[in-house]
Amino acid sequence: MVCGHALTIQRVLTPRYLRAYDGLVSSQGFRHRHLVGISALAPEEITQILDLGDHYLELDAQPVKKLAELRGRTIINLFFESSTRTRTSFEIAAKRLGADAVNITGSASSTAKGETLIDTVRNVEAMRPDAIVVRHAFGGAAAMIAPHVGGAIINAGDGQHEHPTQALLDAATIRRHKGLKTAGSPRGGSIAGLEVAIVGDLAHSRVARSNILCLSKLGANVRACAPWTLVPRGLEDIGGEVTRAHTRITPHLDEALEGADVVMMLRVQNERTAGEAPRFPNAREFSRMYGLSVRTLERAKPDAIVMHPGPINRGVELAPEVADGARSVILEQVSWGVAIRMAVLRAWIMKSFEVP
Ligand code: MLT
Numbered sequence: 001m002v003c004g005h006a007l008t009i010q011r012v013l014t015p016r017y018l019r020a021y022d023g024l025v026s027s028q029g030f031r032h033r034h035l036v037g038i039s040a041l042a043p044e045e046i047t048q049i050l051d052l053g054d055h056y057l058e059l060d061a062q063p064v065k066k067l068a069e070l071r072g073r074t075i076i077n078l079f080f081e082s083s084t085r086t087r088t089s090f091e092i093a094a095k096r097l098g099a100d101a102v103n104i105t106g107s108a109s110s111t112a113k114g115e116t117l118i119d120t121v122r123n124v125e126a127m128r129p130d131a132i133v134v135r136h137a138f139g140g141a142a143a144m145i146a147p148h149v150g151g152a153i154i155n156a157g158d159g160q161h162e163h164p165t166q167a168l169l170d171a172a173t174i175r176r177h178k179g180l181k182t183a184g185s186p187r188g189g190s191i192a193g194l195e196v197a198i199v200g201d202l203a204h205s206r207v208a209r210s211n212i213l214c215l216s217k218l219g220a221n222v223r224a225c226a227p228w229t230l231v232p233r234g235l236e237d238i239g240g241e242v243t244r245a246h247t248r249i250t251p252h253l254d255e256a257l258e259g260a261d262v263v264m265m266l267r268v269q270n271e272r273t274a275g276e277a278p279r280f281p282n283a284r285e286f287s288r289m290y291g292l293s294v295r296t297l298e299r300a301k302p303d304a305i306v307m308h309p310g311p312i313n314r315g316v317e318l319a320p321e322v323a324d325g326a327r328s329v330i331l332e333q334v335s336w337g338v339a340i341r342m343a344v345l346r347a348w349i350m351k352s353f354e355v356p
Contacts, residue, residue, distance in 0.1 A: 026351035026352065028351065028352040028353070028354060030347070030351040030352055030353065032045075032348065033146070033152060033153075034142070034143075034146045034152055034153040034154070034155075034348070035152070035153070035154045035155060035164055035165075035344060035348055036142045036143045036146065036153065036155050036158075036162065036164070037142075037155060037161070037162035037164050037210065037213070038162060038164045038167050038168075038210045038213040038214045038217070039162070039213055039238070039239060041164075041214075041217070042217075043217045043218060043219075045353065046168065046171065046214060046217060046218060047186045047187075047218070048347075048353035049168055049340065049343050049344065049347060049353065050168065050171060050172050050175055050186075050188055050340075050343075051186070051187045051188060051353075051355060052342075052343035052346065052347060052353060052355055053168070053169070053172045053336065053339045053340040053342070053343040054172070054187065054188050054339075055343075055355045055356075056096075056338075056339040056340075056342040056343055057172075057335070057336065057339035059096065059339070060335060060338075060339070065096050066095070066096055066098060067096060067097055067098055068097075068098040069097050069098060069346055069350070069356060070094070070097035070098050070099035070130075070345065070346060070349060070350075071098035071099070072098075072099075073097075073098075073099040073100070073130040073131075073349055074099065074100050074102070074127070074128070074129045074130055075090075075094040075099050075100070075101050075102070075129060075130060075131045075132075075133065075345060075349075076101075076102045076103075076104060076124055076127075076129045076131070076132045076133070077090050077091060077094075077101060077102070077103045077104065077133045077156075078104050078109070078120075078121070078124060078132055078133065078134045078135070079103070079104070079105050079106065079133075079134075079135045079156070080105075080106035080109070080111065080117075080134075080135060080136045080137060080141075081106065081135050081136065081137050081157065083135060083156070083157075084310075084311070085309075085310055085334055085337055086135065086156050086157065086163075086165070086166070086337070087103065087135070087156070089334070089337035089338045089341050090133045090154075090156060090165075090341050090345075091103060092338050093338050093339075093341035093342040093344075093345055094345055096338070096342055097342055097345060097346055099130070099345070099349075102129075104124070110123075117136070117138075117141065117144070117145065118144070118145060118148055121134075121145040121148050121149065122148055125148060125149045125150065125151075128150070128151075129151050130151045130152070130349045131151050131152040131153075131154055131345060131348060131349055132145075132149060132151065132152070132153055132154070133154045133156050134153060134154070134155060134156060134158075135155075135156040135157045135158070136157075136158050136159065137158075137159050138158060138159050139158050139159030139160045139161030139162075139206070140158060140159070140161060141158045141159070142154075142155035142158045142162075143158075151349075152348040152349060154344060154345070154348060157206055158206065159206065160203075160204050160205070160206055160209075160232075160272065161206055161209065162206050162209055162210045162213075163206040163207050163209075163210050163309075164210050164214075165337070165340055165341055165344055166206075166207050166210060166211075166309050166337075167207070167210035167211045167213065167214035167215075168214065168340045168343075168344070169333055169336040169337045169339075169340040169341075170207075170211055170214070170264065170307060170309070170333065171191065171211075171214050171215065171218060172188075172336045172339070172340055173305075173307065173329055173332055173333050173336050174191050174194065174196070174215075174220075174262055174305070174307075175188045175189055175191050176188065176332075176336075177305050177329060178191060178194055178261055178262065178305070179191055180192075180193075190218075190219070191215070191218050191219070191220050192218060192219025192220060193219060193220065193221070194215075194220040194221070194261045194262060195220075195221050195223065195259060195260045195261050195262070196211075196215055196220050196221065196222050196223070196260065196261065196262040196263075196264060197222075197223045197225060197256040197257050197260040197262070197263045197264065197300070198211060198212070198222055198223070198224050198225065198264045198266065199225040199226070199253065199256055199257075199263065199264070199265050199266065199290060199292065199317070200225075200226060200230075200265055200266030200267065200268065200290065200317050201226065201230050201266050201267065201268045201269050202224055202225075202226040202230055202231050202232065202235060202266070203226070203229075203230040203231065203232050203279070204230075204269035204272040204273070205266050205267075205269065207266060207309045208224065208235075208266060209235075209238055211264065212224065212235070212236075212238060212239070212243055212246075212247055213238060213239045213242075213243060215246065216239055216242045216243045216245070216246035216247060217239070217242055219246070220246065221246050221247075221248070222246055222247045222248070223248050223249075223250060223255070223256040223260065224236070224247060224248070224249045224250070224256075225249075225250050225251065225252070225253055225255075225256035225290070226251065226290065227251055227279065227280055227286075227289070227290070228251055229279040229280065230279050230280070231249055231251075235247070235249060236248075236249060253289065253290055253296060254296075254299055257292075257296060257297070257299035257300045258299050258300075259299075259300070259301055260299075260300040260301060260304055261300075261301055261303075261304055261305075262304060262305055262307060263292060263297065263300050263304055263305070263306050263307065264307040264308070264309075265292050265306070265307070265308045265312075265317045265318050266308075266309070266317065267308075267309075267310075267311060267312065267313050267316075267317060268283070268286060268313060268316060268317065283313075283316050286316065286317075287315065287316050287317070290317065291315075291316065291317055291318065291319065292306065292317065292318050292319065292322050293319040293321075293322060294319065294321055294322060294325070297322055297327070303327075304327060305327055305328075305329045306318075306322055306323075306325070306327045306328045306329065306330070307328075307329055307330060307333060308323070308328075308330050308333075309333070310330065310333075310334070312330070
């Protein structure tokens with residue numbers, strides 16, 4: 001049991017956090033001012049974002065990828081934590097939609113001189129951006145700044161809380177490979193009933209939380225796997241009934257992988273455990289018990305796909321032969337990152353999930 005992390009989950013789910021969503025229903029029925037977490041999205045809304053992402057992914061095949069849908073709009077990427085994929089893909093997404101994108105990093109911002117986060121945001125807001133994409137080490141940062149802006153806050157990862165666009169791009173990738181198309185199923189097929197193993201550092205992973213919420217809402221079943229020292233108390237309860245019904249926690253890798261359709265591996269987030277007692281003896285031991293290798297992958301379905309949000313610790317949670325193997329869709333996730341972030345930016349700025 002890891003009480004500190006259980007507290008973190010509870011603290012960010014206060015009524016103040018929920019109030020960030022109040023007060024907006026557009027003529028198209030769009031009811032969100034901000035995207036703080038998957039927790040606020042209805043399953044139909046998630047499906048609409050995936051459909052919009054499908055539409056934008058088609059641009060990848062075009063020599064000219066630029067549209068004018070957000071021409072004249074300003075998007076500020078405010079990143080207080082390091083990032084390669086997320087920041088770059090938000091920037092490319094904004095530019096492909098014709099918006100002006102400005103990047104501010106923590107070390108280059110005035111918070112490095114002692115300014116508070118709220119003051120930084122109020123100053124950025126004074127330049128009237130249409131959306132601020134924010135990443136911060138504090139779980140709850142996106143919800144905290146949301147009341148201080150006129151445009152949309154898009155959470156690009158806040159501490160150990162949520163990383164909603166990662167879960168959406170993961171769902172898009174899963175749907176493309178495993179979506180079951182039947183009469184009446186959503187446009188890109190349904191992922192309901194799929195078995196998804198999420199393995200690794202569950203305690204510190206915002207990706208795990210957002211994925212558990214997103215996959216459960218779409219009807220997939222999650223087997224969340226880690227040593228008990230890396231399982232936060234109440235993880236299966238984060239979305240109430242829906243996550244309780246769709247999430248099973250196991251400390252046994254074999255059990256998590258048996259017959260899985262999708263295997264999602266997570267990085268051990270050493271940067272979040274500095275100064276804490278170790279959660280496992282050493283990286284080699286962790287890798288032996290929880291790493292995905294060619295041999296351990298055999299337990300999953302023969303056509304199971306392998307995912308990872310990156311960055312990968314090669315040889316720790318994932319063997320290089322698996323990371324680069326035929327079943328890996330890791331780089332495809334990165335391509336979906338641009339398409340899904342285009343979908344999110346367009347939807348939250350234009351207040352519509354409609355495919356243009
Ligand atoms: C994140 O920002 O949470 C990443 O995408 C996953 C990681 O850092 O391990």
